[in-house]
Amino acid sequence: MAHPLLVMKFGGTNMQDAQAIRHSATLAARSIREGVKVVVVVSAMAGVTNQLLRLADAAQGGDIAAANDEIALMRTRHFTAAQDLGAAPDSDTVREIRELHETLRQSIYGVYLLRELTPRSRDLIVAFGERLSAPLMALALEGQGLRAHHLTGGQAGIMTDAHFGNARPLPGSYERISDRLGGLLGAGVTPVVAGFMGETEEGAITTLGRGGTDFSATIIGKALDADEVWAWKDVDGVMSADPRVVGDARNIEVLSYGEVMELAYFGAKVLHPLAVTPLQESGIPLRVKSAADPDFPGTLVQEAPHNEAGQPVKAVTAIRRVSVINVTGAGVLGVPEVVASLFDAIARENITLLMVSQSSSMSNVSLAVQSADAARTLAALRRTVTGELRIEEQPGVAVLAIVGAGMRGQKGVAARLFGALAGDDVNILMISQGSSELNISVAIEDAQVEGATRAVHAAFRLGEPAAAAN
Ligand SMILES: Nc1ncnc2c1ncn2[C@@H]1O[C@H](COP(=O)(O)OP(=O)(O)O)[C@@H](O)[C@H]1O
Ligand SMILES: N[C@@H](CC(=O)OP(=O)(O)O)C(=O)O
Incomplete structure (x- = not known):
């Protein structure tokens, strides 16, 4: 062989x-x-x-x-x-x-x-x-x-x-x-x-x-x-939260490529967001292992999701230093081209949009970007839109996300997330759920993110073995 x-x-x-x-x-x-x-x-x-x-x-x-x-x-x-x-x-x-x-x-x-x-x-x-x-x-x-x-x-x-x-x-x-x-x-x-x-x-x-x-x-x-x-x-492997923030964060034994990408995208510094992409076609497994404890299996990242009964969420992560850019005014109202031109301007600048939300009256669009990209975003939008639109930056924001393939089709996950945040007196600025149903993300005040991460981790009992977390 x-x-x-x-x-x-x-x-x-x-x-x-x-x-x-x-x-x-x-x-x-x-x-x-x-x-x-x-x-x-x-x-x-x-x-x-x-x-x-x-x-x-x-x-x-x-x-x-x-x-x-x-x-x-x-x-x-x-x-x-x-x-x-x-x-x-x-x-x-x-x-x-x-x-x-x-x-x-x-x-x-x-x-x-x-x-x-x-x-x-x-x-x-x-x-x-x-x-x-x-x-x-x-x-x-x-x-x-x-x-x-x-x-x-x-x-x-x-x-x-x-x-x-x-x-x-x-x-x-x-x-x-x-x-x-x-x-x-x-x-x-x-x-x-x-x-x-x-x-x-x-x-x-x-x-x-x-x-x-x-x-x-x-x-x-x-x-x-x-x-x-x-x-x-x-670290032991990919964990249920950043171990520097959550003391009882636990190692996750198996994750799918999709879950790891979501985790990395939403701030888990443990892997580069695109790291698994070259492996997806061939299905080559990736192991995240601890140098301090080489015989510990760490985390196996593979194609197929591995859902533990009763634990729809596998991890909670956060991106800090985020700004929300609010575009408001009657000019957005019922004019899809305006919204399209906003996205176009951002794409041309190669700026990553972390979250997007649009009010149902279509008179407001909110965009979450890294604060480091905020000035470029504002300039690009101001170049694009004319007239009576107001474009403002709200700095000091963080995006917190829960990730797990087990959320797909599961009721009550969002309610548990919002309950945990409300219990910690955290105000939610924006909400979004990816169509893949691999994550739910919320924009909150940056100053509250560490406490919120701990509260969400506890609410989903992510520090406990799966069987205990029902
Ligand atoms: N969910 C998570 N699981 C494991 N580590 C995480 C997570 N979120 C953030 N981290 C941080 O990522 C760090 C490991 O990643 P990194 O420093 O890039 O590793 P290295 O430089 O050794 O490749 C840890 O020290 C940990 O604090
Ligand atoms: N040294 C580079 C690349 C890298 O991957 O580093 P690390 O494996 O220490 O995260 C960086 O700091 O971005």
């Missing part, structure tokens, strides 16, 4: 220092020693992506000293990790880390001189985090007595469109990845791919959106027709 093949993704926490990287390498090595072929995909060391974004902004704002100070800190952190993983000062790894920091420094200086940070240059800069962590993982695998070779996303064959900051893989990527990584695997070498990044056909570096290493791993999983993709995390 051919060797089983796994793609293993290690996130920022699992790459945060030499000790975490060494531990991650032992998790990969364990499977390799059992005869499994493994492709490793890594994120930047925890915090580095944010640091790169900060220093790029500092350079654009003219503060080159602050940017250089941050680069020096990052350099020390990567050198220290390399040294702790056994790299000699004159080793290839140390030389590569030095060269990457030098190129980063020059790129940042370019931003400073031009006072211009385009989406394209931002992607070039932000992808340094993964380009720097991949050699460290290769070193740690070699420390386990394995042969390893690290590659950038582009070198691994991940070709994308030119949507910098939110790029999507091109169909041609899959064959290219299979050629490039298949050769290494065939030669008994473990490929270590820098996650989060790809390359346009012209060779410009792109990124796949925050949390994009999950997506890199599943793209590679599809290309290689892997048996499974494993995403190692600092």
Whole structure:
């Protein structure tokens, strides 16, 4: 029988220092020693992506000293990790880390001189985090007595469109990845791919959106027709709520691709919203596993929903820092073209609409967007509509969602949600239910979201085993 093949993704926490990287390498090595072929995909060391974004902004704002100070800190952190993983000062790894920091420094200086940070240059800069962590993982695998070779996303064959900051893989990527990584695997070498990044056909570096290493791993999983993709995390698996907010959040054993997409879309930071999309056609399972407890099964994400009796809802999530944009006035009244033109304007700006609601009199349309997108949304709408429409932003909002395939056709779920919110004295600003009936979402005051999440979690008894929750 051919060797089983796994793609293993290690996130920022699992790459945060030499000790975490060494531990991650032992998790990969364990499977390799059992005869499994493994492709490793890594994120930047925890915090580095944010640091790169900060220093790029500092350079654009003219503060080159602050940017250089941050680069020096990052350099020390990567050198220290390399040294702790056994790299000699004159080793290839140390030389590569030095060269990457030098190129980063020059790129940042370019931003400073031009006072211009385009989406394209931002992607070039932000992808340094993964380009720097991949050699460290290769070193740690070699420390386990394995042969390893690290590659950038582009070198691994991940070709994308030119949507910098939110790029999507091109169909041609899959064959290219299979050629490039298949050769290494065939030669008994473990490929270590820098996650989060790809390359346009012209060779410009792109990124796949925050949390994009999950997506890199599943793209590679599809290309290689892997048996499974494993995403190692600092949590047990996908949980019934963010464990930082809800103390008794419980691990969910099985989720469907559809449920995971809804959860990620509505703010569960545990997986990239598009991560499962490459797996859907082939039905390759994704496992979310705990690096701290590798024998715990974690969460299995697969095609078919798995509904536990009496538990229609599997999880509660929230997106914070949301704004509701209210469009009101007689001009909306009975004029469907006005509403169509609003959506058109938003689509052209590539703004994600989190929720939409329209009053039945059609004199009001409310749109929930990330607050970071609010100014662009307002500008786009004001350019589009003329006359007597009022367009206002209401900031300080959050979108809370309950997710679960078991809700389909179930009565009383919404009533239980609204009851829990009313019991916690939470005012509901907007309500929406997806036609898939996989979720119900509500817009509420951001200041109330943590309490509301706990109240909803308790009302659906999500912290208890399924049998108890009837
Ligand atoms: N429903 C959820 N289940 C598990 N983790 C969640 C959930 N919602 C939010 N999180 C947060 O996601 C984090 C794990 O995701 P992330 O930091 O992206 O992992 P990594 O960087 O290790 O890939 C956890 O620390 C947790 O606080
Ligand atoms: N480093 C990138 C990509 C990523 O997936 O990271 P993590 O696996 O640490 O969430 C980010 O912070 O967005």
